[in-house]
Amino acid sequence: MKSGGARPDAGLRWAGRVLFLTTALLITDLALQPGLPTPPVIFGPDKIEHLLAFFVLTVLARMGWPWRGWLMSGILVCYGVGIELVQGTAAIGRSASAADVAADLIGIGLGLIFANLFRQARPG
Template identity: 50%
Template sequence: MAWLAFRPVTGVEGGLPWDKANHALAFIVLTALAGRGWPVLSRAALFLIMLVAGIGIELVQGLPQIGRDADVWDVVADAVGILVGLALLGWLRRSRWRA
């Protein structure tokens, strides 16, 4: 994900047609994986860790050397993805899909 976040913009973008959906999907996956990897973390701690990661990505993208733009709406999309990821984790914990 770091490569996707920090690579130069080429004009040919992959993924979903809407950039914010790409952000949300990335953070759904990251949150679900982090929650499964560190099951002792509280939901609040996981939310804060993931949100700080999203903000960090935007701050790095805002650096002139990166050649990208920081966007507060990307952080909002990240937060939506984090919330969906947390809901997915809750569903997994309640379901028979326990690993």
């Protein structure tokens, strides 16, 4: 059944895409700011920031590209690893952390679970 009108969720998808790209740019800027030399901490408060940032990015990615869940998740994993690799360079003055990548992965996983639960709970 074809219809001539726009899909009812088209505005929501575009909002998700714009918010995703805006959030990714903001996170990139914050992650690449020069930092003070601090020793890496496995369970520091920055892990919560990583988890929440990647949770939000995953939910926005699922909102903007609902049929590309695994592809977008893979892109987010590469994005998180890439940020850590850049932070490990001397030019940024920060340190790379495997614990940060682990927090990113947990955020992505929780974001996928949340988005899928939300999709199943939606009427229609």
